[in-house]
Amino acid sequence: MNIFLKVAAFSLVMVAGFWGFASFGIPQIKPAPPPVEEKVDLGAMTMDQFIALGGKIFNGKGTCTLCHNKMGRAPMLSDIGKNAPLRLKDPRYKGTAKTIEEYIFESMTKPSMYVVAGFGKSGTNDTESPMPDVTGGGIGLNPVEVKAVIAYLQDAGGAEVTVEIPAMPKAGAEAPKAEEAAPLKTAQEVIAKFGCGACHKVAGQTGEIGPNLTKIGATKNKDYIRQSILDPDAVIAKGYPAGMMPKTFGEQMKAKELEMLVDYLAGSK
Ligand code: HEC
Ligand code: HEC
Structure with missing residues (x-):
């Protein structure tokens, strides 16, 4: 081997060694x-993680399960995918939603646009909902949290998840x-x-x-x-x-x- 080849071979070994060391020897x-x-x-969040985030908020910070539980204080939401289209067609519906996603959003922010029969504030003949606007006051969900909860409810309620992970x-x-x-x-x-x-x-x-x-x-x-x-x-x-x-x-x-x-x-x- 001439000197040039020796040097070249040596460099290659060194480079390979360093590469191996850098990749495996020390944490990146x-x-x-x-x-x-x-x-x-x-960006890094998958839809599954976003839905899981919504589930956590639904069961935690959102305080949704205080009312939406088996005690019957509020309707269960596990059939919301099926129920939302029926609500939108009901003559008692006062809102502007066109889709399941919009209906859930409206329910969370303007609950009185539609009051599920039997669940209205007492004495209002189901015209006023006892549910608070969950973006206001005590609960105060931010827009990202609201979207995550909608994704969760669509997923858990048998509807297609149409929410996009927001910027x-x-x-x-x-x-x-x-x-x-x-x-x-x-x-x-x-x-x-x-x-x-x-x-x-x-x-x-x-x-x-x-x-x-x-x-x-x-x-x-x-x-x-x-x-x-x-x-x-x-x-x-x-x-x-x-x-x-x-x-x-x-x-x-x-x-x-x-x-x-x-x-x-x-x-x-
Ligand atoms: C989607 C949810 C999410 C967002 C958004 C988020 N984090 Fe976190 N963060 C977590 C979770 C979950 C952990 C705990 C697990 C871990 O250590 O990775 C964490 C851990 C941390 C920790 C380490 C805390 C400790 O006690 O060890 C710091 C610091 C932190 N985040 C800062 C931030 C900052 C600053 C931002 C905004 C630029 C941010 N996080 C945005 C979910 C989030
Ligand atoms: C203080 C009790 C209470 C809390 C807290 C509450 N809700 Fe409600 N919610 C109700 C009641 C009662 C109804 C039925 C009356 C109505 O239609 O507004 C309802 C209706 C709904 C509906 C429409 C259901 C349908 O079948 O049309 C959705 C969706 C909903 N809530 C989502 C939520 C979410 C998400 C949260 C948490 C972020 C939440 N709610 C927190 C009491 C509550």
């Missing part, structure tokens, strides 16, 4: 996120498009834009799917928090499901936004 660490400007959505709510929903690309200014805006509050108790929001983050800074440092956001499966918080938290924040957040968020969470004690 994702580099810090590049400041990509991308549309935000719940995450923007910090200021009515902010003009041109401003979207500018980096957000506060951690609260980042949390709102990326919908952390749908799953976490954080910054005044009350999600329950993931751990409470209002005191995370008391036990976790910045590195841990940063890693939890960039690579959620690296460490799974005890008692919580893996694979639920979206893995796309690292690509979607600008570096500055990420650091603001990490600082804020680390300072929440």
Whole structure:
């Protein structure tokens, strides 16, 4: 072998060795996120996970099962796929829904548009529903949560799931498009834009799917928090499901936004 071939062969062995080492020897660490400007959505979530999220909200934060249970305080929703079309044809129907999805949405936000016979507020002859608007006051489901619950009810109620996994709510929903690309200014805006509050108790929001983050800074440092956001499966918080938290924040957040968020969470004690 001449010297050139020897060097080439040696390099190949080295490269192969490093490749093997990098792939198998040490855990892959994702580099810090590049400041990509991308549309935000719940990208990493599958429909099954979205439906499961809806089920959790239905049985938890939504307080739906306080009334929708076997005690008969409210109708069971396991046949909603069959019942909704009948409601829409009923002469007593006052709403504007055309589809099962729209009917469920309307039931959750304007329950009195149709009151299931026998379930009205007493004395109103089934013209007023005792059910609250679940997006308001005490329950306060956000738009993502409402969609998830609809997906869950369609799935559990024998209807086709027509809900689409929504794009995450923007910090200021009515902010003009041109401003979207500018980096957000506060951690609260980042949390709102990326919908952390749908799953976490954080910054005044009350999600329950993931751990409470209002005191995370008391036990976790910045590195841990940063890693939890960039690579959620690296460490799974005890008692919580893996694979639920979206893995796309690292690509979607600008570096500055990420650091603001990490600082804020680390300072929440
Ligand atoms: C305080 C009790 C109460 C709570 C809490 C409640 N509901 Fe209801 N809901 C009712 C009652 C009573 C009815 C029947 C009267 C009516 O049609 O509005 C009803 C009706 C409905 C209907 C229409 C059912 C049909 O057969 O047409 C849907 C859908 C529904 N609720 C979904 C929900 C969801 C989802 C939640 C939780 C996010 C929820 N409800 C929370 C009491 C409640
Ligand atoms: C769809 C639900 C969901 C969303 C949205 C979500 N998370 Fe999570 N998150 C979880 C779940 C579930 C866990 C626990 C399992 C795990 O560790 O991956 C978690 C874990 C975490 C942890 C680690 C907590 C601990 O005690 O170890 C942090 C920090 C965190 N999330 C921050 C965020 C931030 C910041 C956002 C928004 C940018 C966010 N999450 C959005 C579901 C979510």
